[in-house]
Amino acid sequence: MPLLDAIRAVVGDRGLLTDxxxxxxxxxxWRRLYRGRTPAVIRPASTGELAQVVRLCAEARAPIVPxxxxxxxxxxxxxxxxxxxxxxxxxxxxxxxxxxPLDLTMTIEAGVTLKAAQNAAAEAGCLLxxxxxxxxxxxxxxxxxxxxxxxxxxxxxxxxxxxLGLEVVLPDGTVWNGLRRLRKDNTGYCxxxxxxxxxxxxxxxxxxxxxxxxxxxxxxxxxxxxxSVEAALDLFGRFQSHDPAAISxxxxxxxxxxxxxxxxxxxxxxPLAAPAPFYTLVELATPRPDAGLRxxxxxxxEGALADGIVTDAAIAESEAQHAAIWRLREEHSEAQKREGAxxxxxxxxxxxxxxxxxxxxxxxxxxxxxxxxxxxxxHMGDGNIHFNLEQPVDADATWFLAxxxxxxxxxxEVVRALDGSFSxxxxxxxxxxYMMPDWRGGAELAVMQRIKAALDPLGIMNPGKVLP
Amino acid sequence: MPLLDAIRAVVGDRGLLTDxxxxxxxxxxWRRLYRGRTPAVIRPASTGELAQVVRLCAEARAPIVPxxxxxxxxxxxxxxxxxxxxxxxxxxxxxxxxxxPLDLTMTIEAGVTLKAAQNAAAEAGCLLxxxxxxxxxxxxxxxxxxxxxxxxxxxxxxxxxxxLGLEVVLPDGTVWNGLRRLRKDNTGYCxxxxxxxxxxxxxxxxxxxxxxxxxxxxxxxxxxxxxSVEAALDLFGRFQSHDPAAISxxxxxxxxxxxxxxxxxxxxxxPLAAPAPFYTLVELATPRPDAGLRxxxxxxxEGALADGIVTDAAIAESEAQHAAIWRLREEHSEAQKREGAxxxxxxxxxxxxxxxxxxxxxxxxxxxxxxxxxxxxxHMGDGNIHFNLEQPVDADATWFLAxxxxxxxxxxEVVRALDGSFSxxxxxxxxxxYMMPDWRGGAELAVMQRIKAALDPLGIMNPGKVLP
Numbered sequence: 001m002p003l004l005d006a007i008r009a010v011v012g013d014r015g016l017l018t019d020x021x022x023x024x025x026x027x028x029x030w031r032r033l034y035r036g037r038t039p040a041v042i043r044p045a046s047t048g049e050l051a052q053v054v055r056l057c058a059e060a061r062a063p064i065v066p067x068x069x070x071x072x073x074x075x076x077x078x079x080x081x082x083x084x085x086x087x088x089x090x091x092x093x094x095x096x097x098x099x100x101p102l103d104l105t106m107t108i109e110a111g112v113t114l115k116a117a118q119n120a121a122a123e124a125g126c127l128l129x130x131x132x133x134x135x136x137x138x139x140x141x142x143x144x145x146x147x148x149x150x151x152x153x154x155x156x157x158x159x160x161x162x163x164l165g166l167e168v169v170l171p172d173g174t175v176w177n178g179l180r181r182l183r184k185d186n187t188g189y190c191x192x193x194x195x196x197x198x199x200x201x202x203x204x205x206x207x208x209x210x211x212x213x214x215x216x217x218x219x220x221x222x223x224x225x226x227x228s229v230e231a232a233l234d235l236f237g238r239f240q241s242h243d244p245a246a247i248s249x250x251x252x253x254x255x256x257x258x259x260x261x262x263x264x265x266x267x268x269x270x271p272l273a274a275p276a277p278f279y280t281l282v283e284l285a286t287p288r289p290d291a292g293l294r295x296x297x298x299x300x301x302e303g304a305l306a307d308g309i310v311t312d313a314a315i316a317e318s319e320a321q322h323a324a325i326w327r328l329r330e331e332h333s334e335a336q337k338r339e340g341a342x343x344x345x346x347x348x349x350x351x352x353x354x355x356x357x358x359x360x361x362x363x364x365x366x367x368x369x370x371x372x373x374x375x376x377x378x379h380m381g382d383g384n385i386h387f388n389l390e391q392p393v394d395a396d397a398t399w400f401l402a403x404x405x406x407x408x409x410x411x412x413e414v415v416r417a418l419d420g421s422f423s424x425x426x427x428x429x430x431x432x433x434y435m436m437p438d439w440r441g442g443a444e445l446a447v448m449q450r451i452k453a454a455l456d457p458l459g460i461m462n463p464g465k466v467l468p
Numbered sequence: 469m470p471l472l473d474a475i476r477a478v479v480g481d482r483g484l485l486t487d488x489x490x491x492x493x494x495x496x497x498w499r500r501l502y503r504g505r506t507p508a509v510i511r512p513a514s515t516g517e518l519a520q521v522v523r524l525c526a527e528a529r530a531p532i533v534p535x536x537x538x539x540x541x542x543x544x545x546x547x548x549x550x551x552x553x554x555x556x557x558x559x560x561x562x563x564x565x566x567x568x569p570l571d572l573t574m575t576i577e578a579g580v581t582l583k584a585a586q587n588a589a590a591e592a593g594c595l596l597x598x599x600x601x602x603x604x605x606x607x608x609x610x611x612x613x614x615x616x617x618x619x620x621x622x623x624x625x626x627x628x629x630x631x632l633g634l635e636v637v638l639p640d641g642t643v644w645n646g647l648r649r650l651r652k653d654n655t656g657y658c659x660x661x662x663x664x665x666x667x668x669x670x671x672x673x674x675x676x677x678x679x680x681x682x683x684x685x686x687x688x689x690x691x692x693x694x695x696s697v698e699a700a701l702d703l704f705g706r707f708q709s710h711d712p713a714a715i716s717x718x719x720x721x722x723x724x725x726x727x728x729x730x731x732x733x734x735x736x737x738x739p740l741a742a743p744a745p746f747y748t749l750v751e752l753a754t755p756r757p758d759a760g761l762r763x764x765x766x767x768x769x770e771g772a773l774a775d776g777i778v779t780d781a782a783i784a785e786s787e788a789q790h791a792a793i794w795r796l797r798e799e800h801s802e803a804q805k806r807e808g809a810x811x812x813x814x815x816x817x818x819x820x821x822x823x824x825x826x827x828x829x830x831x832x833x834x835x836x837x838x839x840x841x842x843x844x845x846x847h848m849g850d851g852n853i854h855f856n857l858e859q860p861v862d863a864d865a866t867w868f869l870a871x872x873x874x875x876x877x878x879x880x881e882v883v884r885a886l887d888g889s890f891s892x893x894x895x896x897x898x899x900x901x902y903m904m905p906d907w908r909g910g911a912e913l914a915v916m917q918r919i920k921a922a923l924d925p926l927g928i929m930n931p932g933k934v935l936p
Contacts, residue, residue: 100818100820102701102705102708102819102820103818103819103820103851104708104712104819105818146654147654147658149652149654153651153652154651157629158652160658160661161625161629170911170915174910174911174914175911176910176911176912176915177911178912180887180889181818181887182816182817182818182851182887182888182889182892183621183622183816183819183849183850183851183852184617184621184626184816184847184850184851184852184889184892184893185816185889185891185892186614186615186617186665186889186891186892186893186894186895186896187889187890187891187896187904187907187908188665188896188904188908188912188913188916188934188935189662189665189666189670189915189916189919189934190615190628190661190662190664190665191912191915191916193628193658193661193662194657194658194661194662194919196658197654197656197657197658198657202657213712214708214709214711214712233570237570240570240572240682241682241755242755242756242757243682243754243755243756243759244572244681244682244755245713245714245754246713246756286711286713287709287710287711287712288710288711288714288764289710290760290764290767291711292758292760296756296758348650348651348652348653349650350568350571350573350649350650351570351571351651352568352570352571379652381651382651382652383571383650383651383652384651384652419648419649419650420650421648421650421652421653421654421655422655423653423654423655424650424652424653424654425652425654426654427654428654428655428656436655436656439655440655440656442642442644443638443642443643443644443645444644444646444656444659445656446642447638447644447657447659447923448656448657448659450922450923451657451662451919451922451923453922454918454919454921454922455915455918455919466656466657467656
């Protein structure tokens, strides 16, 4: 195959995997929703090599699937089954090119894991304020390509909001060097925000300039019991009007989901006297040395206790307690898995509509399937709820999972009625393009398709993803 | 003219101005850099009317210049001299459609002035954290079209960072309703960020969802004397590492520029014992009721005084003193005007390079023209310096202004060497498209031109602006 030979001449033997035993890890997504086939996995060692590979592929009209840490929740980095799509991995672009603690910027290559990027920032006395469950494996390139969200969005925004500059290899193999680290730069169309969130369908992000913040000096965490989801919204409003810049996380958990964690996860304990219908994890953080965060947390909680908004609360007194409280939230997915089969919905609504969403979506699912168990949890401060549905007790898992589309449709009908989104932070990938015409059809999808055709006229960049 | 009749049938007599006496105010920019001609100024009363007008223009291939408050610094809303371009004003789209203090969002039409939008937010107990000199006249549509910056960018970002959703009339007259008020929504390409900053060349913004923040309960302002611009950067770093979320403004002024203000502006007084080479205005603000901002401000300043970073400082003790301090900064442009002719540069560099930029650019201009007086001022916290040059004392103003390109080139050469931008917050408009190939040429400009051709294939949206 002359194309493979030409690619090998660029990346060398070390940069090219063709043996199915070697490529297998790259052709299946980690959720095991998709297994594709590929003629080769290409692993360039530099932006220059990567650009040459893309140029060769463009000349041969060979389709490319960009891949970082292969942690997509929606099959965004998995090749198709037809065996024609090359996997182009950014995993060897692992340099931290620059960190400036005064500018509070980091210039970093696409193949650095999010965890390694966080560590590099910490070594410079800064915080990279982006945290997601898969951060140990997820790469910066993928994190930006999908505009990852996570636990700290309520304070610092999504990956998009942290992006000052990009280096991108375009679908014809030219390199756009937009690695500017400027806070103000009004010089034409904002291309970086077009590539962030485009899931590799418009080009391949090879490096980025990210915003950092000073490392917090004080952090305070509380685990609160609440009588209702309406009370959780009320509590969020109280913290927000007190000081939105102090809230680094505001997470919601249901009574049932937390019960699953306490039952399924070894060592998990409820730091309160009795169970409750809902719980919130509230984390405040600041770099100020004298901020009195603990006092602020207590003051807001005391008011909420007095008003019956919160029925009980525990504030972490040690690192160990801090970790234990976070564990109750982080083990939700694992505990649900152990309880049986579940159907996942990564949706968002305006923050003020979260209670109405949870009530209506729960009722809709229970009407559809008596005995189904709603276990909503997630980023209440962003209106981003992981509205997961657990199978009825004693139901057959296979039968239950076969109803997944009906369940997702029931949830999405409520999301749509409340002006929400069917994909809050996971993106579209290979899983949800079929939903785009219904949700983003008309003028919006037409503009997206025109942009795709303008930037990738051959249609070789991540075909079959995002757009239907 | 059949097109005019068709437009009149949509907008009525009230929505159409054709008499040159009526259109004159729309065909000249406020800086008086450009005077154009137009067959008509069209003032639709709704998004629906505006969309119909655009459709009619597209069918007739008639070029359109969108205009809001006509406050562009770069001639971005002025029609060409050929008399063919229709001015399409959004000034009658003045509804505040919705404010949600819990979501902290405002849905607002393009023709609302920034000041009126700020007031509407304040009435709901919130702050729209965007402030620019022209806010009394500038419209939301224009503010977004140019991605305005201003005094509070250091804390809240540019207009782009406050935009959650948009309604846009596309160049073919279809309406994209993207007025979502979601904090997380990863469903395809981020179109809103493409339209923000595109200066009306890709479509017309008719409404937007903007982020709000809770209104500050405590504000503290200091005016500081510093021995050097390096000391100003040091001081900024100290406030930033103390608490970046407390800094609502960090403005730089030169000794000479401040001397101009004290000499030219009635009632302006220096709140310090003696003049200094540089000054900074530091404003801290927070919604926290018990934040101790004043104590924090004093603590950082005491450390800076002890280290010789700051030589003197005054903290405002009253609303009147607060206003007097801000006035020293805000009257810089007016004072420079009264001192004689000046050449303006709206540039940015990485924050850490501001001192080097000011030293090198000052030296370059003084080499070019002995006696020229550099009066840099502006948003040091964003690296955005208005590097203005005042004519030599006793020089002829006309002769001086004729050297404007040589002066701008000398400044821009330093900006470029420091990886900065030739247009930080004012945009490109009609003034700077000629600079685009040199600064943003190659892959970047090519992608912009492809996007322009894809979205506006007839080239009718604000021709001659942004792209060369």
